[in-house]
Amino acid sequence: MNRSLSLRDAALADMAGIRARHPTVFLPLPASRLGALLLCAAALGLLVFGLWRLDFSPARLVDGFAQLFHFLGLMIPPDPGTWSRTVLILKGLAETLAIALLGTLGAAILAFPLGFLAARNTSINRAVQFLSRRMLDGVRGIDALIWALIWVSVVGLGPFAGVLAILTSDIGTFGKLFSEAIEAADRKPVEGVTASGGGKLHGIRFGVLPAVLPVMAGHVLYMFESNTRSSTIIGIVGAGGIGLMLSEMIRTLEWNVVSFIVLLILVTVAVIDAMSGRLRAALAGARPA
Amino acid sequence: MLIIEGLTRRYGDRIAVDDVCLEVPRGSFVGVIGRSGAGKSTLLRMVNRLADPSAGRILWEGRDVTALQGRALRDWRARCAMVFQQFNLSGRLDVLTNVLVGRLNAVPAHRSLLRLWSAEDRAIALSALERFDIGELAAQRAEHLSGGQQQRVAIARALVQEPDIILADEPIASLDPRNTRVVMDALARINREFGITVLCNLHALDIARAYCDRLVGLSAGRLVFDGPPEALDAAAARELYGLEADEAVDHAPALPGPTPQVAPFALHA
Numbered sequence: 429m430n431r432s433l434s435l436r437d438a439a440l441a442d443m444a445g446i447r448a449r450h451p452t453v454f455l456p457l458p459a460s461r462l463g464a465l466l467l468c469a470a471a472l473g474l475l476v477f478g479l480w481r482l483d484f485s486p487a488r489l490v491d492g493f494a495q496l497f498h499f500l501g502l503m504i505p506p507d508p509g510t511w512s513r514t515v516l517i518l519k520g521l522a523e524t525l526a527i528a529l530l531g532t533l534g535a536a537i538l539a540f541p542l543g544f545l546a547a548r549n550t551s552i553n554r555a556v557q558f559l560s561r562r563m564l565d566g567v568r569g570i571d572a573l574i575w576a577l578i579w580v581s582v583v584g585l586g587p588f589a590g591v592l593a594i595l596t597s598d599i600g601t602f603g604k605l606f607s608e609a610i611e612a613a614d615r616k617p618v619e620g621v622t623a624s625g626g627g628k629l630h631g632i633r634f635g636v637l638p639a640v641l642p643v644m645a646g647h648v649l650y651m652f653e654s655n656t657r658s659s660t661i662i663g664i665v666g667a668g669g670i671g672l673m674l675s676e677m678i679r680t681l682e683w684n685v686v687s688f689i690v691l692l693i694l695v696t697v698a699v700i701d702a703m704s705g706r707l708r709a710a711l712a713g714a715r716p717a
Numbered sequence: 718m719l720i721i722e723g724l725t726r727r728y729g730d731r732i733a734v735d736d737v738c739l740e741v742p743r744g745s746f747v748g749v750i751g752r753s754g755a756g757k758s759t760l761l762r763m764v765n766r767l768a769d770p771s772a773g774r775i776l777w778e779g780r781d782v783t784a785l786q787g788r789a790l791r792d793w794r795a796r797c798a799m800v801f802q803q804f805n806l807s808g809r810l811d812v813l814t815n816v817l818v819g820r821l822n823a824v825p826a827h828r829s830l831l832r833l834w835s836a837e838d839r840a841i842a843l844s845a846l847e848r849f850d851i852g853e854l855a856a857q858r859a860e861h862l863s864g865g866q867q868q869r870v871a872i873a874r875a876l877v878q879e880p881d882i883i884l885a886d887e888p889i890a891s892l893d894p895r896n897t898r899v900v901m902d903a904l905a906r907i908n909r910e911f912g913i914t915v916l917c918n919l920h921a922l923d924i925a926r927a928y929c930d931r932l933v934g935l936s937a938g939r940l941v942f943d944g945p946p947e948a949l950d951a952a953a954a955r956e957l958y959g960l961e962a963d964e965a966v967d968h969a970p971a972l973p974g975p976t977p978q979v980a981p982f983a984l985h986a
Contacts, residue, residue: 435876435911439837439844446840446847450855453813453839 503687517673517689521696524669527587527662528655531594536648539564539599543606543644549618550610550632561607568600576662587668594655594662602647609643610636642711649704656697718742719764719882719914724773726759726938733759735938736773743881744912746905748919748929748946752958756938757918761884764916765799766790777881795822798875800904802887804867808860812851812870815859816842819877838877845873849903865896872903876911883907885917889924901928922954 439446447454457465508514542560544550551557576593583589618635626634663671670689677685719741726734734756741747749757762768764775766785775783782793798819806815820838821829828834834842846852849869854862859870868888875883885904889897905928908915919925925932926946934942934949934957942953949957 435845435879436837436841439841442844443836443840446843449847449852450843453843453855454836 499683502683505684506688506691507684508688509682509685513685517670517685517692520663520670520673521692523587524659524663524671525656525696527590527594527659527667527669528652530591531659532598532648532652532655534591534595535598535602535651536644538595539602539606540644542599542603543610544632546603546607547610549613549615550628550636560603564600564603564607566600567596568604570597572597572658573662573665576665576667580666585666585668590659590662590667590669593667594659598651598655601651605647606640606644609640609647613639645711646708649708653697653700653704656700657693660693718778719916720774720776721764722774722776724760724763724775725771726756726763726768727771732938734763734770734935737935737938737940739933739940739943741914741916743914744908746908746915746917746928746930748917748925748932749935750919750922750925750932750942750957751935753920755935757935758886759938760935761799761886761916761918764882765794765797765884767799791822795878796880797882797884798878798880800868800871800875800883800885800888802890804864804871804891806859806867806870806874808858810859811855812846812857812859812862813839813842813855815870816845816873816877819874822878841877842873845876846870848876848906849873863896864892865899868892868896868900869903872900872907876907876913880913882914882916885915887918887920890920897924904928922949922958 452458508517542564545552545556546560546564548557551560572593575596576589579589579592579596583592613636617639618631621631621635659667659669660671660674663669663673664675666672670693674686674689677689719739721737721739721741724734724737724739725732737756737760749760751757759768763770766782770783773783774781777793777796785793807818814832817829817832817834817838820834820842824834824838843852843855846855849872851866851869851873854866854870859867862870868891872883872888883904888904889900892900901924904915904917907913917925917929919929926949929946932942932944932946932949933940934953936957942949942957
């Protein structure tokens with residue numbers, strides 16, 4: 429090779445040779461790219477078709493926006509009205525938080541063993557794994573709002589039905605998330621435990637659990653945060669919490685109170701979000717021995 | 718010519734690189750040696766500006782590169798290519814695209830982001846791969862390659878930047894002996910054929926002796942040795958490596974029998 433020849437010159441001088449040795453690299457549109465482009469085009473087509481089929485109309489959206497601004501005007505300033513109503517609102521908010529916390533914790537505790545049963549690498553056998561997985565899918569397929577309606581008709585109105593609603597719908601979510609975290613765990617620590625004469629439970633306790641516990645705790649914190657929002661909604665169907673008050677105020681067109689409640693919920697969710705973010709970072713970082 | 722003047726980097730109270738001065742003429746192959754944690758990596762990363770100096774200057778052809786920002790900084794980084802210990806390839810991308818990443822600075826963003834590489838750039842990348850006997854791997858995913866192959870892809874990526882300097886940060890520390898030779902030979906060839914300056918961090922002294930025409934020794938961030946490999950005798954090596962001397966020298970026959978020096982250090986009580 430010539431010392432004075434730069435890489436670029438050498439490449440260009442041998443262009444014909446390089447093209448001959450690597451013909452696929454110089455195709456104008458390789459098959460993989462063509463496939464990706466077709467897929468994108470198909471997805472776009474589906475989107476356009478769906479919008480057309482569901483009567484998507486920009487004009488109605490614009491009109492609706494005008495209405496939205498009208499409501500926003502009515503919401504200013506946020507004002508709970510009377511003092512007694514403020515206390516009622518705060519009580520409702522506390523109840524919502526309690527529903528979210530109890531429902532999330534209960535679901536996490538119940539989903540913990542289910543997660544191990546539904547994970548390929550820690551389950552007892554294929555049948556158990558299949559059944560627990562299908563069961564979790566089934567539970568998850570029904571939204572918390574539907575569960576709330578069901579539980580209200582079973583145990584009556586109030587926060588107890590709310591807790592049960594969050595709990596049932598979250599067992600499915602947690603079971604799925606937990607089992608996926610377990611399946612994604614590194615196999616090497618388990619191999620180390622097995623090679624030392626440990627049984628299957630030892631492998632789970634000393635190989636899998638230390639790795640997945642912080643991940644699970646992160647899921648629980650995130651779901652608590654998300655449930656604070658969804659337990660507002662289930663309150664609307666009578667399962668306790670601030671939702672009932674909120675829907676009442678919307679029905680009676682007391683927009684100042686509505687905006688006060690919405691702001692309160694926003695602040696609460698933001699505070700929980702900030703706290704759980706820190707907790708999750710701490711859990712992921714400092715691992716106890 | 719690369720000139721480093723009083724370069725210092727502090728991390729809190731700890732000084733990683735302490736007042737290092739160095740002049741590297743074009744086309745030289747310089748080995749930076751010293752024990753782990755001596756500041757070799759930080760020194761190299763500061764030249765590429767992956768780390769910013771706390772004090773001191775880096776000059777290339779008389780131009781201060783320590784204060785560069787934005788476009789000018791990216792242009793400088795393209796001129797001093799970096800090769801990492803862990804290769805730092807994008808594992809799920811094919812080998813050719815990984816090499817073409819080295820052309821990013823020379824291609825308009827709208828073309829590179831859509832991966833619309835010109836035939837010329839593809840040819841340059843393939844030519845670089847063929848140079849290291851891995852042209853036939855161009856279409857494979859980078860993560861499916863062996864360590865030695867991945868490091869050669871990384872060197873090809875560095876080479877297509879058409880750089881003036883290549884900074885190699887422990888390029889062989891994750892490789893077996895056979896691949897060590899292949900990778901070091903690749904760096905030596907780049908240095909010889911294209912006259913590219915190579916600054917290479919090395920832990921193993923025998924490799925440094927075999928490939929470099931000049932050695933620079935760092936100890937606790939300070940420059941304690943600078944000279945040709947022949948000048949680094951057993952005593953100097955021991956000063957540089959302390960307890961690790963025997964491990965770093967790797968039973969080099971030039972050294973007298975092993976005489977572990979435990980005196981200045983206390984082992985774990």
